[in-house]
Amino acid sequence: MNNPVLEAIAGRRSIRAYKSEQISEEQLQALIAAAQQAPSARNLQPFHFTVVQDQALLSRINESMRAEVLKTALGKMKETFSASQYSVFYHAPTVIFISTDMSAEKRYARHDCGCAAENIALAAHSMGLGTVILGMPWEAFKGPDGDEYRRLLRFPEGYDYMVSVAVGVPAATKEAHPVAGGLVDIIR
Numbered sequence: 615m616n617n618p619v620l621e622a623i624a625g626r627r628s629i630r631a632y633k634s635e636q637i638s639e640e641q642l643q644a645l646i647a648a649a650q651q652a653p654s655a656r657n658l659q660p661f662h663f664t665v666v667q668d669q670a671l672l673s674r675i676n677e678s679m680r681a682e683v684l685k686t687a688l689g690k691m692k693e694t695f696s697a698s699q700y701s702v703f704y705h706a707p708t709v710i711f712i713s714t715d716m717s718a719e720k721r722y723a724r725h726d727c728g729c730a731a732e733n734i735a736l737a738a739h740s741m742g743l744g745t746v747i748l749g750m751p752w753e754a755f756k757g758p759d760g761d762e763y764r765r766l767l768r769f770p771e772g773y774d775y776m777v778s779v780a781v782g783v784p785a786a787t788k789e790a791h792p793v794a795g796g797l798v799d800i801i802r
């Protein structure tokens with residue numbers, strides 16, 4: 615079976631190299647709309663989207679994340695995170711940060727944010743853009759500059775970093791990930 619939605623799902627990849635050109639305003643607005651149209655438990659919509667195109671701010675967050683990881687990283691990980699060109703955002707021109715309220719009342723917020731992130735990724739793919747969903751920047755928010763970043767990224771009161779999505783024009787392609795076997799049971 616095939617249709618445009620299934621094609622987008624099958625064609626999306628995590629892109630880890632981007633051209634420096636910025637995405638258009640029309641593309642950005644379409645991505646935000648896609649994020650806002652994500653389903654959420656009880657329709658609470660417990661997500662806030664912060665679009666960052668300020669490369670200096672992204673660099674600062676990258677450095678904080680790197681410092682935090684390097685406190686404990688060993689071996690290959692230490693090597694990767696020490697490289698001068700390393701960017702947790704892969705030098706993407708746009709990063710959409712998704713913050714949320716993890717209070718007990720919003721116990722499904724994590725899933726809601728995941729739905730929004732995937733909506734962004736699929737919508738971007740449908741427009742010829744690349745994305746990668748990112749958990750790692752969390753390290754910057756748990757470090758000493760975390761509160762400053764929460765303020766600079768205008769997270770609403772009580773919200774914290776959940777996930778982000780780097781977006782841009784792809785400068786690399788990637789194979790589909792091998793699908794792990796044994797994860798599906800169909801009981802009839």
Ligand SMILES: Cc1cc2nc3c(=O)[nH]c(=O)nc-3n(C[C@H](O)[C@H](O)[C@H](O)COP(=O)(O)O)c2cc1C
Binds near residue numbers: 777791
């Ligand atoms: C919640 C979540 C967090 C992720 N965090 C990172 C990350 O911090 N850095 C990264 O390079 N990729 C990250 N990824 C991307 C995965 O590595 C990627 O989805 C996986 O390897 C499969 O590859 P594909 O997306 O190309 O199919 C993340 C994906 C998800 C869903």
